[in-house]
Amino acid sequence: MEIVMFTRGVKLVDFYCSDHGKAISNADLYQDIEKTVLPTLSDESRKLYQKLLLDNPERSRHVTHDIAYIASITDRSERLKLYEESIRGLMVDAVAGLFKQAGVGPDNIDFIVVTSSVGKTMPSAASIIASEFGFASKTVTLNLGDMACSSGLAAVDAGVRFLRSERAPKRCLVVALEAVTNLFNQSEYGVVPNVVFGEGAAAILLSTHREPAKYAIKESVRTIAAHKEAYEVIRFTENEKGPSIRLSRELPQVAAGAIKDNLQQFVPRVVSPWDKLRFLVTKKIPDWQNRLEYWALHPGGTAVLNGLARNLKLAQGNLAFSFRVFDQRSNMSSPSIFYVLREIEMHGPKKRDRVLMMSFGSGFKVNTMLMKRLSSARPERSVVIELKAMNGQLHCHTRQQSSGSETATDNLFQADLATLDPKVIANDVWKRTLGVNQFRICPSVSRDLSSERYRSLVQELRGLLMPKGSLTEL
Template sequence: MNQTMHKASPISLTMSELTTLLSSSGFIFEIFISLLVLHLIYQRLRRRVKVYLLDFTCYRAPDSNRLPMSTLLETIYLANQIDQESIDFQARILERSWLSNQTSIPPSLTEIPLKKSLTSVQTETMTTIFTSVDDLLKKNKISPRSIDILITNCSLHAPTPSLSAMVINKFHMRSNIKSFNLSGMGCAAGILSVSLANDLVKVHRGSLALIVSTEALNTHWYIGKDRSMLLTNCLFRMGAAAVLMSSNDQDRGNAKYELLHVVRTNKAKDDRAYQCIYQDTDSELKQGVSITKDVISVAGDVLKMNLSTLGPLVLPYLELLQYVICKIYKPSSTYTPNFKKAFEHFCIHTGGRAVIQAMEMNLNLKKEDIEPSKMTLHRFGNTSSSSVWYALSYLEAKRRVKRGDKVLQIAFGSGFKCNSAVWRCIREVEPDTDNKWLDFIESYPVDVPDSISIRPC
């Protein structure tokens, strides 16, 4: 049987067919380029936005605002508004507070009679906020109009217009600036502001955020007899901090730190936690902030909740494995992971001697680990939401922060809240002339006795 073999004919294209093919190829090429561009955009979008801490500065009151403990007790005595028993109680608290005679309060609180007024508290907040912001912007040669996001936080003073509006007015910032004012958020509001700024600069890429943290003492200085409210007079002092954060990659070369994690824990749903720090009036209708005896145990509970979230993010795998094994085979064990394997430095909120000691015990820290916070409490007192920045400033003044080091900032506040922030140092940090510790840092650390004697009035 004969089979006919057919060979394929060579391809021949007419001019019109060639033109059609080239046209379709161009269309395919355009599709390819479009897909490539979309892929590049997607890769850029999915890339983690890095957030940097460019710089920060802390407020240091003039020496004329200094409040020796004996002066405080004398002022209270001469004001003749509370009984001797309440004065003696404050003296005992001050003797064991770790505060020095260098801490400061607004001048209005040392006047007799005590001057508590809206004018006085406005002067106080304008002094701390404006000085901090002005120092920070001048030091970094940044125009106020370069600020894209402004966040202010002050728990006990919420005027109208707000503190953020006050800053915008003073420094003539842009009309389209994104401004936020946080009030009533307690001493943890400084890190809460960092969390808010972190979210905002990630959404608005390449933006520059300014955070201002302070507390107002004047209108909420307590002059009654309730001991839980008298504690605030013994611990809180004048202070503020201004912080610059950016998500612009071009700022990395000038930045000090990169933000790695922020963890926020809020236990306000629990009545005991909600009421342990509470603004109220006493039996004589005098206003104050009550700090109950539950605050330390509540702080310990919320700290554990916060660290249970933070731990898996920062602890080495072997340390996590050891912790898990311990919990499986010894459920009743109180084993605490070694957070010193995750961090080189700790900046603990200077809520008071009891708070710092509780953190030392709960985290198994050494004396050198709590030194920045202990010295901050001794020199500046409890400056509320800005205290963690004073502690970090201490570390910088001591030249202890090296490139690659990780810093944990952790603060507690009413609500009850525990907030933590993790920073990684990305360049060698040398103290500058604006560091408020610098002119006396050589005398620190100092020996802080557990108790001192104050001559009674």
Template sequence: MVEVFLNRIATAVPRHEVHGAFRAFAAGQVTARDRALFARMDARAEIARRWSVLEPSEPEGSGTLCGFYRAGAAFPTTRARMARYEAEAPALADAALARLGFAAEASRVTHLVVATCTGFVAPFLDRHLVERHGVPRGVERTLVGFMGCQAAINALKTAWHIVRSDPGARVLVVSLELCTLHLQGSSALEQLLCFLLFADGCAAAIVSAEPAGLRMEGFSSVMLPEAAEMITWRIGDDGFDMTLSGLVPITLAHALPDWEKGMLDGLPAAEVDLWAVHPGGRSILDAVEHGLALHQGALAESRAVLRDHGNMSSATVMFVLAAMMRRAQAGQRGCALAFGPGLSAEAMRFRVA
């Protein structure tokens, strides 16, 4: 059996730090009834910084945000948001590839897998990467689209299958999300909380049979049919509409013990050294910690990524893995775990090479 490795990961964020501006804008839209609850949830979010392709050009607390959203007026159409995605995504991908040191090996890439759920344009990012970075024109391309925050795990799984079937393959995996293009205008608390959480980011990785980095040992998937509407992601006239139920954390906490055996191929959670969990929010991480009875500090990298970057949808778990690879020790076992629409979960088992 061919062994497959996640060799290395590089990450990039836009240059605009927007956490304060987004919080102030949302606070200005909260109804008097929800103001105290909103303030408590803001204080407990455990996010210090977030980054966006949108420049916060207006004073914090004004009725406009980044020249893109305006209180009391119609928010941008889906067409306008997709135009902004098309304009901004390539430069962010370029930044991640530069940090990956991609120029030295672009000609060796045989497969390209792109994951995103926040933008759809054709020709898309795959063509830009071929044209701009010298990837062979015969590269085999795959798009993992609209799978939400778990899409990076699906992209890595696709790369894993490719290398297992062709040991000479060298796969570039890119996960790029511009979540801040899809904020919705509403006084509803559920929508305003998105202004406290989501951000933009990109991760790029190399997957191959070269024995370096993380050995990818297997994947698992699970869906909760009774929770199908707890996380939804639908395309509307005014951007992409997300539903994120407040019941998600407690549902995960109760479901994870039943998932544990299949997710870890029979290994008890206590014997897993490294946990790269998608930080969908502080309450999600608390739920995973509780549901799997993890020791305090087990999700340190996930909490640090949440603090410094917020929730960047599918790219976020790659940021966690990148941070983990910098301190992991040879032989340690690990699990990457992310959640998405459904309610569903994707997991990747790995061992440090």
């Protein structure tokens, strides 16, 4: 375990998440797999594909090439060519987007750190970036790999270490990318990875110059659970059908233990002196969650996020940004955490708000990083839910707000008041919104429900509120 306290004013100036490629829903992916893969699999694997994809047919991911096309390529050398083509497109889009957004170029960069875990190229991915954009020969490059979902923050940490080692102000470009279609495997071992993962790339600009920036990087804690069970839970494997990622059934248990160990090192750095003293005496982690405004946790999957919410004693709404990324993009491994940060930016964090970022992956490694917002961001969108009772029915309407303007009201759903179950109502709202900024409850709801069921409904709905959300009883 190693703890780093950043004292030289390293800042995250800006970042950009690529939308290169095309979105493909679970339903569309199932159609492709039904044509190309299912006929060769056992009944058990076919049923698993059906369950994982069709129970939530609208969940999506981005891919740079059609799955049917990828499935048709069995030659390993052709697959490698396709992989290099994919990562080149992702990286160029991410870096070009960052340069345009931040107003910098190759001449302003001193270090390049690139991380990717699902394929290999020679020259490295960092060399591809250097040659595509014409970086100076003095630019120092570092290519990381094989740390899977934990490596996005590990790459940022490496960039910070580069910058802190220099006497003069410098800038570092960090790129996290994964082209997971390189791992598309047509055997039974490929079922879960083929469903869970998607593609993406993020470019991040770090700096010690005196210049405007989005975040100050305050703390970083990196830990590894160095025992055999933890080592085995995520493995890269290869068979006659190609490479794949194998996920063990023990993964949730190992991840929970590793995250707990990491937080025992991290939490004392974000709590009050009194909490620190109590922790030293009792070794009991204090109630520290309310000290943080935002949570950016790796969107490893719905079950993973639900488990994190339970273990960290957080409401679902606190992790809405991570749930949304998994729903829209699936698990992109290393860059995923920055797509979560993009969702937080759309929410409009205020100056001095703190964001806890956490990623975890093979090894078993856990990385946490604390960042503080240096200026306020303008909210880009919000979800407002209005509930009213009428003619024996609970009417649930949604109002989408974008850049300060409120759009027309949409009818989300209706429910019979006589048989209303607060947990079912909350679950229906969550499935349709994945987080709510504001609830407005009309007086008719408290009038037509028993006091016990009304209190239960309010309690359930509060758990869906995103950070700084509100529930107003009109």
